[in-house]
Amino acid sequence: MKVHIKHWHAIAQWRWDIGKNDDDDDGEGDVCGICRVPFEGCCPSCKMPGDDCPLIWGECTHVFHMHCLLQWIGTAASKQQCPMDRRPWVTAERKVDAGNPR
């Protein structure tokens, strides 16, 4: 039997490399702790996920949508602390390699 391929459709999936295993412990997937939207979605202020709505890492290892975190850090009440552990927020020197998704 010979098979002739006439059409094919490629399907790709991307996700941010947040340095965790795929199997999340609570099964609800990884969401931004501030807006509760999955990391692969975008913050509520953006319309399109991806490079325009990146993630931000703290040296404390906590991850958020960058826009969500910056909005919080911009309030006086935040005292520039990480929303998860209240340590002073220091952005980690880690860049998402957009060209190399998992």
Place this chain on the structure above:
Amino acid sequence: MSTNCRRRLIRDFKRLSTDPPGGISGSPCPDNIMLWNAVIFGPADTPFEDGTFKLLLTFDESYPNKPPTVKFLSRMFHPNVYANGELCLDILQNRWSPTYDVAAILTSIQSLLHDPNPNSPANAEAAQLYRENMKEYVRRVRATVEESWLDPDEHEAMRQEDEAAAASSSDPSSS
């Protein structure tokens, strides 16, 4: 119109309805998602047991970067709840974090019933009785538990009677 705050509140509601923590319930008003009614059931093995304490949560557009205003509608007798129903709870003031949601807020208030903090009293009398006269504290709390079962109209009538009685027996002082 959908704003960041409203979207987040919809997610909060979803989480509260699919995975509700024990002893609390809450939902937005049908015509205004910024206004939520909630009920905290008095935790077992505390004087508050069996109480159904109603609360009102008022959100503004800066949620979750700012906490909502939370107020008990039911009359409370608790060291950290003011006479007007507002409460003194660090996470609703200077220890707020945008990672908290409605479920987290209500759970914290529930555990405050369990564990009052008599060092930052909002109700001096309740704080004093809690420290010095547990029997009387429990009696006063039980009275609010029974009151919490009344419907809002009966409750309002009772509150007005109380206020009238208080006004005639002592000078109102601002605190």
